[in-house]
Amino acid sequence: MFTGLIQSLGQIEHRDREQIVIRCPDLRNKLALGDSVAVNGVCLTVAKLTASGFVADISPETLNRSNLGDSNSMPVNLELALAVGDRLGGHFVTGHIDGIGTLIESKMQGGAWEMSFHALASVGHYIVFKGSICVNGISLTVASCNDDGTYFSVAVIPHTYQNTNLSYLRSGSKVNLESDVLGKYVEKFLRLGSHTVREPNGSPAEITADFLAEHGWEYT
Known part of the structure; x- marks a missing residue:
């Protein structure tokens, strides 16, 4: 279980159909074998530790349902699993991606970034005005949406924009979406x-x- 509050950015060093290697020196000393780590919102298990990160097994289902299979050099958002007693600053995030969305537009508006996305109908079904949505592992609040949720926008404060991979997104970029489990x-x-x-x-x-x-x- 996660909260959607990103703790660090990592880099995919290697990926094939069975394993993914993540470089994350900032979190390396906090990791242990068997730990759960959300990578762009995808819950992965640490199968092996490296000098600067970890190796996780990955399935075809994960590659097909998320953007971890994309061939790009964009950093990935990382979050360690929620520990008992931790503050819940975002919302309950399972790390099970519902589908891939697409960035429509990103623009500065009144001191924050307004980002709009397209979502599949199967995901949009659960997107509601002022509800929670997880985008690339980030807990965000829906600022606006159409009736079926296939279009929605979020307001992103500068801290979140600068310390996650949202700042790397461009129009057409794919993002992982997880709707609120409630x-x-x-x-x-x-x-x-x-x-x-x-x-x-x-x-x-x-x-x-x-x-x-x-x-x-x-x-x-």
């Missing part, structure tokens, strides 16, 4: 029926006042 759970509950839960034996149980009281709910 929206996915809400959708599932609504789709399956919000008035039905399951007993231990698997049979449906209607949510009533008596059911809530039986399971410890206290009315105030």
Whole structure:
């Protein structure tokens, strides 16, 4: 689990269909075998440590669903996994990319950078006005969006713009998108029926006042 607050920029030194090598001297001393690291928002596991970074195994699914398979020299955003007791400064980020988006435009507006993106409908379905969206591993707030979420914009403060790879993006650049996991759970509950839960034996149980009281709910 991550928060979407980038801790360092790294560089991809090598990549093939099975492994990726990340150079990140700033974080090297904080890494251990088996650690989870978000690379452009993709949760990867440290399989091997190098003198200046780490090696992670990577699957075809990850390469196909994210921009880690792109052949460019752009730095990657890095974040170590959230530790128990850490401050949650962004929002809950799983590191499981929903799809790739595309930068439409980036411009300075009133002291901040206004960046607009195109998203696939499958991702845009969960993008809502003033909701959270993770772009290349960065927790951002949706400043505006169309009804289906396939177009959205964010306001990026100078600190975030200068200390992440957002400053390297150009019109048409691909970005990894992860929508807010809370929206996915809400959708599932609504789709399956919000008035039905399951007993231990698997049979449906209607949510009533008596059911809530039986399971410890206290009315105030």
